[in-house]
Amino acid sequence: MGWKADQVVDTDVLIIGSGGTGLRAAIEARRYGVKVIVIDKGVIGMNSNTRYSGGGLKAALPGILETRYTTIYSTPEEHFQAALLHGEYLNDQELIETLTLEAPARVLELQEFGVTTFRAMYYHVQYPHGTGLVAPQMAYAKKLGCSLRPGIVPTQLIMEGDRVAGCLGFNTHTDRPVLMRAKAVILATGGAGEIYERNDTTATTTGDGYSLAFQAGLQLRDMEIVQFEPYVQAEPGLPMLDRHECEAEFFGILRNKDGEEFLKKYMPPRQEAVDSFEKQFGMPLTDIRERVARAMVSEVHAGRGDNGAVLFDLTHVPAEVWDADIASQYTKAVLMRNGFDPTKKPIHVLPGAICNLGGVVINAHCETAIAGLYAAGEVAGGVHGAARLGGDALVETIVYGARAGKHAALYAMQAQAPRTGGAQLEDSKREWQEVLGRPAEGSCAADAIKKKIKKLMWDKVGPLRDGAGLRLANDELARLAEHDAPRMYAPTVRRLREVYEARSMLLTARLVVASALARTESRGAHYRLDYPFRDDRNWLRNIFVHGNEREIVTTTRPIRLLRHKPSPVSKFGLEVRA
Numbered sequence: 001m002g003w004k005a006d007q008v009v010d011t012d013v014l015i016i017g018s019g020g021t022g023l024r025a026a027i028e029a030r031r032y033g034v035k036v037i038v039i040d041k042g043v044i045g046m047n048s049n050t051r052y053s054g055g056g057l058k059a060a061l062p063g064i065l066e067t068r069y070t071t072i073y074s075t076p077e078e079h080f081q082a083a084l085l086h087g088e089y090l091n092d093q094e095l096i097e098t099l100t101l102e103a104p105a106r107v108l109e110l111q112e113f114g115v116t117t118f119r120a121m122y123y124h125v126q127y128p129h130g131t132g133l134v135a136p137q138m139a140y141a142k143k144l145g146c147s148l149r150p151g152i153v154p155t156q157l158i159m160e161g162d163r164v165a166g167c168l169g170f171n172t173h174t175d176r177p178v179l180m181r182a183k184a185v186i187l188a189t190g191g192a193g194e195i196y197e198r199n200d201t202t203a204t205t206t207g208d209g210y211s212l213a214f215q216a217g218l219q220l221r222d223m224e225i226v227q228f229e230p231y232v233q234a235e236p237g238l239p240m241l242d243r244h245e246c247e248a249e250f251f252g253i254l255r256n257k258d259g260e261e262f263l264k265k266y267m268p269p270r271q272e273a274v275d276s277f278e279k280q281f282g283m284p285l286t287d288i289r290e291r292v293a294r295a296m297v298s299e300v301h302a303g304r305g306d307n308g309a310v311l312f313d314l315t316h317v318p319a320e321v322w323d324a325d326i327a328s329q330y331t332k333a334v335l336m337r338n339g340f341d342p343t344k345k346p347i348h349v350l351p352g353a354i355c356n357l358g359g360v361v362i363n364a365h366c367e368t369a370i371a372g373l374y375a376a377g378e379v380a381g382g383v384h385g386a387a388r389l390g391g392d393a394l395v396e397t398i399v400y401g402a403r404a405g406k407h408a409a410l411y412a413m414q415a416q417a418p419r420t421g422g423a424q425l426e427d428s429k430r431e432w433q434e435v436l437g438r439p440a441e442g443s444c445a446a447d448a449i450k451k452k453i454k455k456l457m458w459d460k461v462g463p464l465r466d467g468a469g470l471r472l473a474n475d476e477l478a479r480l481a482e483h484d485a486p487r488m489y490a491p492t493v494r495r496l497r498e499v500y501e502a503r504s505m506l507l508t509a510r511l512v513v514a515s516a517l518a519r520t521e522s523r524g525a526h527y528r529l530d531y532p533f534r535d536d537r538n539w540l541r542n543i544f545v546h547g548n549e550r551e552i553v554t555t556t557r558p559i560r561l562l563r564h565k566p567s568p569v570s571k572f573g574l575e576v577r578a
């Protein structure tokens with residue numbers, strides 16, 4: 001196939017990814033008067049996890065953020081301490097302190113952009129909830145003069161000396177090779193839920209930002225920490241959907257194949273009477289979900305699962321609760337339309353990946369180790385530590401989105417316009433052409449490689465891990481990288497995107513496995529059956545990865561303490577060896 005004419009674009013700030021982080025960064029950068037372009041490999045805003053999120057924001061705004069979805073703390077200090085306790089101290093304390101201090105103002109400011117749904121988000125908004133955050137920010141960014149460009153797949157960051165100079169890629173809507181030269185670049189590409197067979201993330205979460213950053217020579221941190229959402233549908237014949245953000249489900253009971261309410265074995269309830277999850281266990285589900293997910297998978301692992309899953313019993317939920325909110329009505333209607341009546345029989349559920357908590361190393365200005373290159377949102381690491389409180393990821397998009405936008409704009413205002421890239425674009429075109437020209441026969445399909453990665457990661461690197469499984473995953477991923485990935489083919493430019501996604505997934509999966517192998521303890525969302533305890537003597541350390549596709553190097557550094565010393569009690573019920 002033939003390429004159309006090259007497109008060369010110059011800008012001050014280039015933002016890769018148009019989820020909550022990318023849009024908030026665009027708004028902030030534009031406030032400084034610089035030229036801002038946001039690109040997305042999908043449709044602007046629409047393919048993001050922010051859009052499909054539950055819309056829950058955590059910030060110390062009692063009386064304003066009313067929600068039963070997550071705990072709202074009275075002060076930033078309470079929020080900060082809760083996030084550290086939950087993150088089991090792997091959080092960068094400066095990043096989480098900044099988040100909790102700035103969250104209230106950033107949430108209130110959303111009104112200026114036309115976001116009206118953050119008050120009682122849970123009860124009154126359209127579905128999916130996150131649309132209430134994305135659509136107004138998209139419109140506001142456009143109104144300010146940001147250019148929003150869909151369908152562009154960046155394959156490589158380009159450098160000029162030791163600073164970033166933009167990216168190369170192709171446009172799947174126009175079949176044009178693209179060179180985007182920028183004084184500053186912000187990575188806002190979100191996470192990598194897609195590396196797991198079971199996930200409730202959008203199909204665009206293929207770890208592209210981790211891969212772009214790693215290949216540019218940056219370090220990533222805490223990549224072993226992957227959060228799994230408990231109530232992801234596993235009903236044969238029904239789609240895999242996250243079912244958590246709905247009033248009716250607060251009253252659901254998890255049962256194993258024998259009908260036993262097994263959660264009580266893993267998490268002693270505060271009171272026996274069955275009421276909502278919050279009343280029973282003393283906190284909303286979203287503030288303890290890593291422990292619930294582990295309990296569910298442990299039941300299946302112990303042979304007490306039903307069809308490889310557990311049962312979520314909603315049969316006792318009164319009709320008025322099903323009618324109480326839009327999400328419950330929607331959930332029930334979708335199930336009924338698919339021929340499943342949740343008021344009559346329990347539904348199969350099993351966890352799925354929802355969020356990557358590690359990522360690119362940044363400071364509180366969202367600067368990376370490369371001049372002019374910034375990262376924020378789920379692609380960046382350090383805010384959440386080993387586990388994430390409900391609402392902290394969306395608030396991260398607005399706090400750190402704004403910070404990345406501001407500092408990228410300030411950098412761009414004093415930087416020279418880059419002039420590089422033409423020769424690299426020619427090299428890339430040759431490489432893309434080689435993939436496009438390969439015959440299907442004897443080559444590897446990107447889709448088949450993606451499937452292998454997903455299955456392997458779910459089977460061996462899910463909520464329960466051990467050394468043998470991790471080593472097996474490590475070897476098989478290395479084999480795929482060496483033998484299969486270089487032989488991928490694509491019949492069209494649109495399908496070429498899948499090839500780059502499969503490469504990103506493969507690299508991201510290898511970073512997760514290398515880090516999970518290194519962490520010989522359990523902490524937060526990372527649970528090792530062969531090291532079922534939190535080892536504060538040896539592992540109050542963060543794990544960093546760097547290198548290249550042939551050699552992934554892991555190093556560790558002691559956690560950075562500001563003023564908060566680790567408590568020797570684990571919120572996740574782990575034995576702590578202090």
Ligand SMILES: Cc1cc2nc3c(=O)[nH]c(=O)nc-3n(C[C@H](O)[C@H](O)[C@H](O)COP(=O)(O)OP(=O)(O)OC[C@H]3O[C@@H](n4cnc5c(N)ncnc54)[C@H](O)[C@@H]3O)c2cc1C
Pocket residue numbers: 016017018019020021022039040041042043044045046047048049050051052053054055056057058152153154188189190191200201202204205206208209242354355376377378379390391392393394395397
């Ligand atoms: C079902 C679900 C419910 C959730 N609910 C909540 C909640 O209620 N509260 C909370 O705090 N958190 C929640 N989370 C987590 C939270 O939504 C995400 O962590 C957050 O939205 C990430 O925002 P982001 O902007 O960093 O990434 P995203 O919103 O995922 O946006 C990333 C964007 O980058 C684009 N992109 C990716 N790769 C490329 C590339 N190579 N080139 C160009 N563009 C690219 C994608 O298409 C996408 O548009 C939820 C997550 C899920 C999956």
